[in-house]
Amino acid sequence: MSSAGATAPQAQWWHGFYGGLQKMGRSLQLPVAVLPAAGILNRLGQDDVFGKDGLGWDNVAKVFAAAGGALLDSNLGLPLLFCIGVAIGMAKKADGSTALAAVVGFLVYYKVLQAFPVDCAGTTTLVGNQCVDYSSKKAANAVYQNPGVLGGILIGFVSAWLWVRYHRTKLVDWLGFFNGRRLVPMITALFGLAFACLCLWVWPPIGDALTDFSQWLSDLDAWGAGLFGLANRALLLIGMHQLLNTFLWFQFGDFTKSDGSVVHGDIPRFLAGDPTAGQFTSGFFPIMMFALPAAALAIAHCAKPHRRKEITGLMLSVGLTSFVTGVTEPIEYSFAYIVPALYGVHALLTGVSMAVTWALGVKDGFSFSAGLIDYVINWSLATKPWLIIPIGLCFAVVYYALFRFIITKFDLKTPGREDEDEIEDVTKA
Helix, strand or coil, rough: CCCHHHHHHHHHHHHHHHHHHHHHHHHHHHHHCHHHHHHHHHHHCCCCCCCCCCCCCCHHHHHHHHHHHHCCCCCHHHHHHHHHHHHHHHCCCCHHHHHHHHHHHHHHHHHHHHHEECCCCCEECCCECCEEECCCCCCEECCCCCCHHHHHHHHHCCCCCCCHHHCCCCCCCCHHHHHHHHHHHHHHHHHHHHHHHHHHHHHHHHHHHHHHHHHHHHHHHHHHHHHHHHHHHHHHHCCCCCHHHHHHHHHEEEEEECCEEECCCCHHHHHHHCCCCCCCCCHHHHHHHHHHHHHHHHHCCCCCHHHHHHHHHHHHHHHHHHHCCCCEEEEEEHCCCHHHHHHHHHHHHHHHHHHHHHHHECCCCCCCCHHHHHHHHCCHCEEEEHHHHHHHHHHHHHHHHHHHHHHHHHHCCCCCCCCCHHHHHHHHH
């Protein structure tokens, strides 16, 4: 076999694998899009809004807190959202039966895990979700194996594969009622059962390893926040940043709320009022609200004179989107693949922002992204949120100066600086 023939299958395999990872990354964005609603509901249920320290509407506060908490629940709500989102996103031509199969598989998996508490030992007896010691008349919440969001993602992925594989399957005539889409939930239920049994055995060492890594990153303090920021932006290029975010944002760490319930993950802990949360979110605010809009302005100012008005309008739009909502991809993708070196500078500075913000004691978080909306809503939950403004302005100056210098110095083909023949070819296409 020639070397060219051997290389072709390898390249094809790699492109397929890479495309699958990108598709997974896009699928994870669907459940993430639900988080703003969860964050707002949860915020309205806090004591300083509708609760006892705010308007005094305690029952109203309970309603909103329960509604938001249902979506942010790291044991059931969040994993189920990710399970459904991944199943719909990964299955080709998915429909409602895809989501139904994912829910069936997840619920079977979840209840099997709940049947085997970890810490009901000694004289305690499992009653509901409590470990009760009748001799001392004390009770404590039972602890279970908790693959959390990662478990939901895996159930969703396999549900999508099973749906694609079996949704057109025809059985023998006397089982014809269970043909096709009606068959998939039954198969998915069996998989959920088997997967739960497997998790009871293999998750403890895997979970411990992930926790140890996250703890190591957390123990690095500002350096850990910086490394996370750098890796997060680097992985955005291939759509895999959500895979990195999942464990740290939604599973690592725990915080016990006033009602005795426990939440996990940097984002749910922050929204629940944990004053130690925000290590892996705080530093995004200066970048998304100030630095990237400044980079967009630099790109506009570097455009050729006859295209400057057009590019300024475009960059103003994407800059405002980043500032208000924290959606940065329109700006980042405008130069990431055209000028990778410029994106490398951006990824490095994002890590610096994460490190500096955390080192200065800023602790802030978001339900969706680090834009103005989350910044305002979560002001009273944050620690030193006012510092984000001067930090952000400093990064805005650095971004503008660096981007403008690098673009003009090396004549980089950012939007508005393309060769005229390239513009013409794009127009014809």
